[in-house]
Each structure stands twice: as structure tokens, then as C-alpha cells.
Amino acid sequence: MLQVNDINVYYGAIHAIKGVSFEVHQGEIVTLIGANGAGKSTILQTVSGLLRSRTGSVTFLGENIGGVPAHRLVQRGLAHVPEGRRIFLQMTVEENLEMGAFTQSPAGVPADLAHVFELFPRLQERRRQVAGTLSGGEQQMLAMGRALMSHPKLLMLDEPSMGLAPILVEQIFEIIRALHKAGTTILLVEQNAQMALSVADRAYVLETGRIALSGTGKELAESDAIRKAYLGG
Numbered sequence: 716m717l718q719v720n721d722i723n724v725y726y727g728a729i730h731a732i733k734g735v736s737f738e739v740h741q742g743e744i745v746t747l748i749g750a751n752g753a754g755k756s757t758i759l760q761t762v763s764g765l766l767r768s769r770t771g772s773v774t775f776l777g778e779n780i781g782g783v784p785a786h787r788l789v790q791r792g793l794a795h796v797p798e799g800r801r802i803f804l805q806m807t808v809e810e811n812l813e814m815g816a817f818t819q820s821p822a823g824v825p826a827d828l829a830h831v832f833e834l835f836p837r838l839q840e841r842r843r844q845v846a847g848t849l850s851g852g853e854q855q856m857l858a859m860g861r862a863l864m865s866h867p868k869l870l871m872l873d874e875p876s877m878g879l880a881p882i883l884v885e886q887i888f889e890i891i892r893a894l895h896k897a898g899t900t901i902l903l904v905e906q907n908a909q910m911a912l913s914v915a916d917r918a919y920v921l922e923t924g925r926i927a928l929s930g931t932g933k934e935l936a937e938s939d940a941i942r943k944a945y946l947g948g
């Protein structure tokens with residue numbers, strides 16, 4: 716579904732991503748893990764058209780998507796839930812969800828809203844609440860719900876567990892499992908390596924802009940090097 720082939724991404728003179736290649740197949744959960752600053756968010760932003768790679772290519776559903784603007788990629792089925800959520804703080808929960816449906820025909824929106832509310836009952840209770848007053852966990856649910864309104868074929872999640880209490884992290888990962896079971900392909904970026912590896916079919920470990928290791932979620936969760944570096948020994 717997604718092929719990232721030898722991309723190099725720069726911020727001015729800073730060479731942030733150094734020849735990274737990986738792929739995501741239909742129906743998989745693939746995770747990119749790595750320390751702060753390893754380049755995880757930069758990779759997602761490059762895939763979703765917010766940043767451009769200087770070399771290499773990104774192919775989505777068989778087409779090279781280099782240079783295609785982000786909103787066009789949403790139309791093609793690629794949704795990105797960015798780090799920090801970036802919801803519309805002044806709008807209500809329901810309005811935020813409707814914004815996520817901008818690529819869809821209005822006739823289908825009520826059914827899509829109902830689907831999101833089924834996944835996240837908390838959002839239904841708070842549908843008229845202004846998003847800026849939601850808790851961190853609720854904002855994460857809203858950001859994920861908004862992305863789902865676009866009927867993504869590939870859902871990219873950037874640190875969905877960030878800043879959340881353990882019980883909420885569990886809930887968010889439950890939802891990730893449910894979405895996967897329902898057939899959504901997911902590319903998950905996480906600092907919480909343990910949780911990410913527990914749901915992932917396959918994983919890539921990023922170190923300062925390069926892929927240092929890859930394998931199945933299970934292999935990496937059991938690897939000594941990964942346990943020492945990311946799972947607290």
C-alpha cells in the first residue's frame with residue numbers, strides 16, 4: 716500500500732532523514748519507534764505531503780505521490796493524525812468531525828458521525844462541547860475520529876499516547892486494535908515502544924534519521940537490544 720524508498724529530508728542544512736526505506740502492506744499495523752528527535756514525525760509529514768524529500772520516492776496505492784499536496788492525499792485515502800492533535804479548538808466536537816469529512820459527500824456524513832460515536836462514546840456525550848475544553852485523551856479521540864471521517868485506507872498516527880494517563884493509553888490502543896480488526900491499515904509512530912510493538916505486525920526502529928533495525932513486532936519486543944534501549948531493560 717505504501718512504499719517509502721530511500722528518502723532524504725532536510726530542514727535547511729540539517730539532514731533529518733538519511734536514506735530511509737520501508738513499506739506498509741494492506742491490512743498491517745506497522746510502527747516506527749525511536750527516541751526523541753530520531754525523525755519519526757518528519758517521516759510522517761513527508762508521506763502526507765507536508766514536507767518534501769530531496770531524493771527518493773513515496774508510492775501510495777501504486778502511484779508516486781511526491782509533490783502531491785496534503786489535501787489531495789486525504790482524498791486518495793491517506794489520513795494523518797499529527798502529533799499534538801491539531802484539532803480546531805474553537806469549534807465543537809461535532810464541527811471538528813464534520814471538517815474531517817471535507818472529502819466526502821454530505822449525504823454520508825450522518826452515518827459516518829454515528830460510526831465515530833460508536834467507537835468513541837465519549838465524543839458523543841460531548842458533541843456540542845468546544846474542543847479546546849476537552850481533556851487530552853478526549854482531544855486525541857477527536858483527532859482520530861476526525862481522520863476516520865475521511866474514510867482512510869491508510870491511517871497514520873503520530874504519538875497517540877503522548878501525554879495520556881496509562882488507562883487512556885490502554886483505551887487508545889484498544890481503538891487502534893479495533894480499527895485494525897475492521898480492516899484499516901495503520902502506520903503508527905510511537906515513543907511508547909512497548910505498547911506499539913504489542914499491536915504491530917511489523918516495526919522499524921529509527922535512530923538519528925536512519926533505520927537501525929526492523930522485524931515483526933514480536934521479534935523486536937523480544938530483542939535484547941530493543942529491550943535495553945527502549946523497554947527499560
Ligand code: ATP
Pocket residue numbers: 726729731749750751752753754755756757758798906
Ligand atoms: P519526537 O519523538 O521528539 O517528536 P521525532 O522522532 O518525531 O521526535 P522529528 O520531530 O521528526 O523527530 O525530528 C527529527 C530531527 O529534525 C530532529 O533533530 C529535530 O530537531 C529536527 N527538526 C524537526 N523539525 C524541524 C524544523 N522545523 N526545523 C529544523 N529542524 C527540525
